[in-house]
Amino acid sequence: MKLRLLRPRQHDLQFVLGDLEALALRQLWEASRPLSVREFQERISRTRPVAVTTVATILDRLHQKGVLSRELIKEGGPHYLYSAKLSEAEFKHAVVDDVMGTLLRSFNDVTVTYLADKMAGDKPSDRRVVAKYLKKLRSEGSK
Amino acid sequence: MIHLFPGFLFILTLFLVGPSRDAALTILLIAGILTLAIVCRRSFQYQTLALLGILGIMTLQSLEFVFAGLNFGFFGVHLFHDGVRDFFSALFTLNLGLTFVGALTAVGAAAYIEFGKSRMDVARILPQFKFVEAPTQLRHVVESLARLAGIQPPEVCLVDSGVPSAFTVRSNRKYAVAVSVGLLESLDKEEVKACLAHEISHLKNNDFTWRFLATLGKLALFAKPLSYLIEPAVYRAREFLADRTAAQLIGGPRALISALSKLAESQTLRTQTFPATVCACNFNVSHGPFRIFDKHPDIYARISALKEIHIP
Numbered sequence: 062m063k064l065r066l067l068r069p070r071q072h073d074l075q076f077v078l079g080d081l082e083a084l085a086l087r088q089l090w091e092a093s094r095p096l097s098v099r100e101f102q103e104r105i106s107r108t109r110p111v112a113v114t115t116v117a118t119i120l121d122r123l124h125q126k127g128v129l130s131r132e133l134i135k136e137g138g139p140h141y142l143y144s145a146k147l148s149e150a151e152f153k154h155a156v157v158d159d160v161m162g163t164l165l166r167s168f169n170d171v172t173v174t175y176l177a178d179k180m181a182g183d184k185p186s187d188r189r190v191v192a193k194y195l196k197k198l199r200s201e202g203s204k
Numbered sequence: 205m206i207h208l209f210p211g212f213l214f215i216l217t218l219f220l221v222g223p224s225r226d227a228a229l230t231i232l233l234i235a236g237i238l239t240l241a242i243v244c245r246r247s248f249q250y251q252t253l254a255l256l257g258i259l260g261i262m263t264l265q266s267l268e269f270v271f272a273g274l275n276f277g278f279f280g281v282h283l284f285h286d287g288v289r290d291f292f293s294a295l296f297t298l299n300l301g302l303t304f305v306g307a308l309t310a311v312g313a314a315a316y317i318e319f320g321k322s323r324m325d326v327a328r329i330l331p332q333f334k335f336v337e338a339p340t341q342l343r344h345v346v347e348s349l350a351r352l353a354g355i356q357p358p359e360v361c362l363v364d365s366g367v368p369s370a371f372t373v374r375s376n377r378k379y380a381v382a383v384s385v386g387l388l389e390s391l392d393k394e395e396v397k398a399c400l401a402h403e404i405s406h407l408k409n410n411d412f413t414w415r416f417l418a419t420l421g422k423l424a425l426f427a428k429p430l431s432y433l434i435e436p437a438v439y440r441a442r443e444f445l446a447d448r449t450a451a452q453l454i455g456g457p458r459a460l461i462s463a464l465s466k467l468a469e470s471q472t473l474r475t476q477t478f479p480a481t482v483c484a485c486n487f488n489v490s491h492g493p494f495r496i497f498d499k500h501p502d503i504y505a506r507i508s509a510l511k512e513i514h515i516p
Contacts, residue, residue: 097389098366099389112390112466112470113391113466114466114469115469115470116390117366117386117389117390118368121365121366121367121386131366138341139336139385140389141366
């Protein structure tokens with residue numbers, strides 16, 4: 062999958078996909094079966110008006126990014142059936158994996174301490190548990 | 205938009221006064237340098253870079269005249285040493301030589317097209333696309349349109365791409381009309397037929413010959429400012445004509461208007477670049493004055509031109 066962190070300030074899928082791309086991908090997860098361009102357009106139109114040509118272009122783009130796979134159907138005029146390569150959970154995992162991987166590679170120490178701090182939370186008892194666990198990890202590592 | 209102004213002034217002056225006059229030359233040089241200064245401050249994008257290149261050549265061309273003046277001297281006073289004069293003489297000869305090479309290449313290409321083997325292999329011409337077999341129905345539509353236009357029916361191929369597009373390619377004396385799967389998916393039968401009629405019209409109007417002549421003109425005017433404007437202008441004019449002919453072929457502009465309107469909706473989204481061949485639905489997304497370098501006219505201009513057509 063060739064994804065780029067498009068807009069770091071955006072939320073959810075729009076973090077890595079365009080607005081329409083995210084909308085299209087969601088339709089596919091909701092339908093849980095391959096969809097044609099017409100079907101996509103019908104479903105997206107319920108939320109916002111969109112032309113079929115636009116949907117076709119968006120889907121081709123998602124295909125090129127490796128997010129979708131497609132099958133060319135000859136019957137009833139040539140058309141594609143698009144399906145998602147990853148489920149919603151798998152997709153989000155891939156994005157997080159990509160982002161965290163980059164952070165760990167670039168700012169390893171800061172990222173690790175930040176994560177430990179986040180996991181420890183605000184409660185002193187929790188922080189003690191994490192500290193104990195980290196100590197255990199460290200002693201295992203030095204063995 | 206302000207950064208485009210000096211470049212525009214630059215081109216306009218070239219048109220109005222011609223490059224060889226002193227006053228024009230001064231304005232041109234100032235405008236050129238101003239543009240370079242302004243453009244350089246902005247982030248480099250593809251189009252600005254292209255403009256920069258063209259302006260660079262234009263500036264060089266103008267400089268040529270300045271140095272020509274200096275070279276031959278003012279009031280009998282020669283400003284340059286012999287070595288410098290020789291250098292500029294060599295530069296002019298090089299320019300002349302390049303023009304000559306350009307013309308030779310064009311003649312060679314013409315000979316190859318006319319006398320070479322004619323075979324059509326779209327996969328070889330456009331290796332960036334995957335082609336699949338076109339449905340019989342599509343072939344029938346193209347054949348009937350070709351008959352109507354009174355030309356040899358071209359080959360038909362289907363491009364394995366979801367982006368709606370249709371275009372015509374030429375290999376020597378053979379032609380092929382290609383449509384993408386995306387076009388068939390997103391337009392209805394009448395609209396697809398209208399797009400095909402547009403492509404057939406390009407063949408009927410001999411637009412490949414016109415394009416060739418335009419390119420020949422561009423080469424003949426090698427690096428002269430006008431050469432960057434004539435070729436795209438010819439392309440655009442032929443595009444409007446193809447629309448008109450298509451409307452006549454299918455008995456009215458309605459279907460083509462609706463096809464173009466639908467395609468206009470997705471034009472700003474384009475990622476994949478389709479070949480700059482004669483193409484119904486390929487858009488360049490240039491804006492404002494950059495349009496004069498575009499080979500395809502604005503789609504909305506095409507739609508309004510079609511609306512004025514009255515088919516008896």
